[in-house]
Amino acid sequence: MEPFFEKEDVKLIILQYGGNSVSHLTNDNNRNKYAESIKKQIELFKQLEPTACILFIGPADMATRQNGRMQSYPQMEAVAEALRVAANEAGVAYWDMFSAMGGRNSIVEWVKARPQLAGSDYVHFTKKGATEMSNILFETFQLYYKFYRFRNGLDEVEIEEDIVSDENKME
Numbered sequence: 001m002e003p004f005f006e007k008e009d010v011k012l013i014i015l016q017y018g019g020n021s022v023s024h025l026t027n028d029n030n031r032n033k034y035a036e037s038i039k040k041q042i043e044l045f046k047q048l049e050p051t052a053c054i055l056f057i058g059p060a061d062m063a064t065r066q067n068g069r070m071q072s073y074p075q076m077e078a079v080a081e082a083l084r085v086a087a088n089e090a091g092v093a094y095w096d097m098f099s100a101m102g103g104r105n106s107i108v109e110w111v112k113a114r115p116q117l118a119g120s121d122y123v124h125f126t127k128k129g130a131t132e133m134s135n136i137l138f139e140t141f142q143l144y145y146k147f148y149r150f151r152n153g154l155d156e157v158e159i160e161e162d163i164v165s166d167e168n169k170m171e
Contacts, residue, residue: 005049013045016057017083019123023064025079035086042090054092058083060133061098061107063122070111070122072104100136 004010017038025031038056045054058080063070073079080098087094102109110118110129117129125133149155 002048005052010049010052013049013052013054014057015042015045015054017059019059019062022059022062022073022075022079025082026075028078031075031078031082035082038083039086039090042087042092046090046092054090055095056083056087056090056092057095057137058087058097060125061101061103061105061110063105063107070108072107076104095137095140097133097137100140101133 021034025034042054042056045052059076061072061076063072065071066074076098080096084094084096098106101107107118107122110116110125111120111122115128116126117132118125146155
């Protein structure tokens with residue numbers, strides 16, 4: 001991969017957590033071991049391309065049948081948190097897809113949505129859902145870029161035109 005990174009002048013590496021392990025990460029010991037393995041993978045990418053920025057995308061919500069209802073896996077928040085800590089300890093950015101899509105049981109709502117945003121397996125996004133999630137990530141990038149420009153004195157804050165003052169609300 002190193003020659004590829006050099007040839008292509010890679011500046012950003014995006015790693016996304018795959019959800020296939022969630023059902024097995026049911027205790028702290030398993031989660032910690034898994035998070036350590038993710039941290040090692042991140043370190044490998046940092047060695048291969050030390051000048052690139054790295055974004056680690058955490059898990060999306062996933063559900064399983066519990067007490068006769070589809071509900072988020074009980075350990076979803078703990079898995080996301082363990083991965084966030086691992087990414088932070090490795091010195092890379094972490095994006096919390098679980099929270100971005102709505103948190104606990106949001107996958108159930110994505111399945112119920114019309115048009116449907118997640119498949120009936122309560123794990124994978126539909127094409128429409130993948131597009132929606134990519135738009136949320138893009139909007140996050142835009143927000144942080146605007147904040148970066150403002151913080152560095154490159155832009156002034158733009159006030160949204162649809163914000164109504166308290167005086168106008170009274171009329």
